[in-house]
Amino acid sequence: MQNQDTSNNVLQTVQVLLSLAPVPGLAVAAIAIQEIHKLVQNVAARKSECEALAGFADNVLKTIQSSAKTRADSQMSAAIDVVIKVIADMKADFGIWVNYSRLTGYIQNSEIRGHIERHRAGLNEALTIVGLAQVIEQAKWNQQFTEAHSKDQVLLQDMSQKQDQTNKEITELKQLLVTPNWVQRTDNEAEENRASVMQKLSHLRRQPGVLPDRDLIYEIQKTGDRPFHSGALYELWKGVWLDKYIVVLKVFRGKDPNDQKADRAIERVNRQIDLWRTLKHENILPLYGIYYLKEGGSTSTCFVSPWMTNRDMMRYLKLSPNADRLKLIHDVAKGLRYLHSIGILHGALQGSNILVGDDGNAVLSDFTLSKFMEPDAMISQTGSQSSLRWWAPETHNHQTLSSHTDVYSWAMTALQIVSGHEPYYKIRAIGKLVNTINKHTTPLRSNYDYAAVLLKDDRLWNLLEDCWAASPEKRPSMDKVIGTLEALMPDYVVTSSGVSQTATVTSLPTPHEPPSLPTVTPTFPVPVPTPAPTFPVPFPAPAPTFPVLVPAPAPSAPNAVRALRTPEPTAQSTARMRSASPAPSSAIVKFTKDESSDSGPNAHPKKASKCIIQ
The missing domain is CATH 1.10.510.10 (Transferase(Phosphotransferase) domain 1)
Known part of the structure; x- marks a missing residue:
């Protein structure tokens, strides 16, 4: 059945190319439309409107192509150029949107909607140039886009409600930490109450499909009186999150991300922060949120990320x-x-x-x-x-x-x-x-x-x-x-004693189970942080974002280096080695395993490291 579908698709493509052959450029646009239809099936954000846009572009292309058979004037040429460019831009955008999760798409919702409207306007412009706007049943397409928009809005509202409810619960829990009647108890009671709140906060921040409020006030304790790194661009402080997880607080020198006057600028910065918080990849540093660090009479906005023992x-x-x-x-x-x-x-x-x-x-x-x-x-x-x-x-x-x-x-x-x-x-x-x-x-x-x-x-x-x-x-x-x-990796082998000219690979070690994220238990009464300063412009309510991947530590051989691998000699390999360039002659989002609860509040399934040495 699959082979038959493939044959039908190939036949359809050939037929389209033959029909568009007399019109330069439209054949390429037709192929792009087919690829767009495939991409839209896997688009999660504003899927209904993307489907409507793909169908509209297909219809416009066929209308232009049909008219081009009997017209060859400058207006038709201009319309064809517009259609080709719009469809190429659509393909590029869909190629990016297909990699968005629903929540990442939520963060980029306004941007996606804007691009959809721009592409639709471009297609209408092409029709107007050649006087074909009335041929394409605009009322019908307007209705389709309206229905698609309504359908997508229902999904967005559901996500917003879940986000709002989570943030409400987090705010109520944090308020307990600064309620006098609640904290002025015996040391044991205060410690037990705080531990209970932190456990509930950790649970809320681990909910699937939600990355709550970016503001981590009352959840962070800075450790030490000085930063452990102070450079030209930023300084780094060590801290503890939720009384358990070791984190780094990064304070940028120069312009504070929160020190901006225009509301639009603040919104743009917050969107960038939230977008970072949605990223989910083993080779991208997770961003947990932000924290206001008060030092020397001034307040700075910190980025909070997991502690990396190996540092930079x-x-x-x-x-x-x-x-x-x-x-x-x-x-x-x-x-x-x-x-x-x-x-x-x-x-x-x-x-x-x-x-x-x-x-x-x-x-x-x-x-x-x-x-x-x-x-x-x-x-x-x-x-x-x-x-x-x-x-x-x-x-x-x-x-x-x-x-x-x-x-x-x-x-x-x-x-x-x-x-x-x-x-x-x-x-x-x-x-x-x-x-x-x-x-x-x-x-x-x-x-x-x-x-x-x-x-x-x-x-x-x-x-x-x-x-x-x-x-x-x-x-x-x-x-x-x-x-x-x-392609290079199979020719190199990991050794523990530096470069070896005679190293060979016989077997690979069995991957170890990654241990938990480092934790710390404070041995001192944790003071209640002061409320967030009012000087920095408050961040707007965050949009739902994708959970952040916490790279789980795993045992590794720190003293390892790739040396050129020498395979068993054969006539073919010997000839290849003789002709090789100068070198010692003998000499990276889908995941498969859930982390444990100790892997961090925003921990997520992490793809097992794949050994690529052959």
Whole structure:
């Protein structure tokens, strides 16, 4: 039956192409429409309106095609151009929306609705150009769009009601923590009551399909009198969430995300925060919410994320020089591919913005950094720490950023991870560095070859150079980057004592069950936090968001490095090895397992790590 359906689809496609062959461009648009119809079946957000839009576009295309057989004037040509562009834009949007969950789509609801209306207006414009607006039964289509909108609104209202009820319960529980008659009891009673509230809050924040209020006031306890990290861009504090989970509080220097005057600006920042909270991927750092940190008479908005024992990538590599660097750059590539699949750019990728979990997985953070930082704050850094080293030339020239920009930065970051050196590490003067990048002068291989075995593999270096192409459009997609890396992986084997020229793979270890998220039990009476300050503009009520994935720690071999694998010699493999490039001759959202309740209030099913060494 499936083969018959496939044959019918192929026949239908051929018939469409033949009928549209005399009209340049419409055949491509017809194929795009067929792909849109397939995509819409898996779209979760505003599904009914997306289906109506796909049907309307199909009808408009056929109407234009039929009229084009008898007309060849400039107006018809203009209408065809409009239809082709609108359908191409629809395909691109549907390709992103298909990767949204219902709750992620809820956060992006206004954006999706706006795009649907824009595409519909574009199709109507094409009909108007050639005077065919009356041919297509506008009243009928208007009715279909109205019914589709009503159907989608019912689903959105159900989600809003669930969200509102959850937030109401959370607010009532938090109020108990600051009620005098409730907290002024014996120490034992107060401690028991607080523990009960925190347990209920944890349960509410674990509800499927809901990520509650982003404001974590009364739920966070900062530990220590000083940040454990203080840099040019941000400072980091350690804290405890819900009296149990170890977290990091990140305070950005420069512009506070909440320190903005215009309501529209606040709404935009909040939407970005909520969008981050919906992301669900093993190579993306979860964002639990925000917290107001009061220090030195001022109040700052903190981003709250899980504690990563290994901290940032470059610190991890210093402590574990034999780490599996090929796997790490593969993890980074998978995280970027996920962001790009839902239309998000990182925009600030470098080694210091990548963390390493206890399970050895690299996770991306700070992909909204550029939205919260003043441009001068990033450029003001000097020397080897300058973010300019990872920026693509078009970033320096203030051109429109795209996924190609992230690809360029990924290659610079991969070079840093594999070699241990920053890009252009021999150039210290910022002016000279900027001139070098703007001239499209890429890093010299001779400056890095000695540092890492992996860089002696022509395939990896060629990939990096492809990613550094002067023309952004010529850079590979993250799909292609990952494909190249996975083709490399079977030729390397993990060892525990550094690079081995004779290492071979006989068997792979059985994956261990990941342990729980680190917890802490306060041994001191936990003080009741002061109420949230009124100075920062309050965040609006949050939209429902997708649960956040908490990367669960797992045992790993920290002192591991990929060495070139030598398979059993055969005539074919011997010939291949003789012709290989210089290298030691012998020498990343679907999940399958639920975390335990100790894995964090927003923990979610996590895909088991897949061993890709063959």
